[in-house]
Amino acid sequence: MSDEIEVVDPTTVEPAEPVAGLVERTLVRVDDRRLIELRVDDESSWFRRGGAVYGWVRAGRGGVACSADERPTELTAGDFLRISAEAPRKYAAENGPLELLAVVDGDAAATAVDPPVGVVGDAAADVVGPDGLVPTVESPDLVRKTPFPDDDVLLMRVRAAGGAAAGWHHHGDNVYFGYAVDGPSETEYGPAGERVARIEIGECFHVPPKLVHRDTNPTDETHTGIIWLCGEEPWVVNVDGPA
Incomplete structure (x- = not known):
């Protein structure tokens, strides 16, 4: 993996x-x-x-x-x-x-x-x-909303306030795709959280299953991403840290 x-x-x-x-x-x-x-x-x-x-x-x-x-x-x-x-x-x-x-x-x-x-x-x-979305799975400092809450592909709009650093989490066995609507955003991961993937505006990304990470906003403005989680619940598993 x-x-x-x-x-x-x-x-x-x-x-x-x-x-x-x-x-x-x-x-x-x-x-x-x-x-x-x-x-x-x-x-x-x-x-x-x-x-x-x-x-x-x-x-x-x-x-x-x-x-x-x-x-x-x-x-x-x-x-x-x-x-x-x-x-x-x-x-x-x-x-x-x-x-x-x-x-x-x-x-x-x-x-x-x-x-x-x-x-x-x-x-x-x-x-x-965009006005018809409903709240879905929670993580600290992230606002996630979805148009189709009951499907086996959870499509979401995710917003992170300026300077936000979400809690450490992973997405179980789900296949995770994303796209930076307005950025940049940074995702920290690795055994000690020492690696950083920077996603610029207009770039897409894939996070491997069960990879512990946290999403951060390195700017002072709210940023938006579009996320697809493909599989089944639990969609998000919050953990204490990268280890």
């Missing part, structure tokens, strides 16, 4: 176009889960994925449709998005690029499909705005 925090600058990752109109970067891959960056400049073709998608709209405005005969669900910067496994979908941008970050749970490949008529079962998109 790795004992290092992985930090990735998305601009260093080569993009791909798995289906027409969809530009995608795989930022971090852990087993059968991926943190991906998506961009649509106009509109994408219809496609599907084998795994559920948990996303956050980083920039832009547009919509996502899961049926050719239904009105698209609106998306705007700051919204949180969940699309069930196997659901067909099509993204459209409005007046500029639509950009999302998302974790795909399971088969992540985008596969083109014909335009669907009607939605079968729970194949649909759920969108929650």
Whole structure:
């Protein structure tokens, strides 16, 4: 098991176009889960994925449709998005690029499909705005809120006040991905807490399972991150120290 925090600058990752109109970067891959960056400049073709998608709209405005005969669900910067496994979908941008970050749970490949008529079962998109979040797991000096509290991927917005140093903790066996909305932030870890992973604005990261760490804000301003914990409770295990 790795004992290092992985930090990735998305601009260093080569993009791909798995289906027409969809530009995608795989930022971090852990087993059968991926943190991906998506961009649509106009509109994408219809496609599907084998795994559920948990996303956050980083920039832009547009919509996502899961049926050719239904009105698209609106998306705007700051919204949180969940699309069930196997659901067909099509993204459209409005007046500029639509950009999302998302974790795909399971088969992540985008596969083109014909335009669907009607939605079968729970194949649909759920969108929650930033004002619709609810409090979730607590750690000292961090405010965590989530749009989807009952899923096996806990997608969260995390805020740390200026100068905050959260308590030492780990996330059990969960796969942990993150993104720095506004930063920088620093995460301390290591046998004596002597290592520091610095995450700049716009960078993403992965913290290995059971790695004891604490998140700090080295500035005087409140900073925000988007976090995905993939697995099951306990989501957070607070401990006395790095040892």
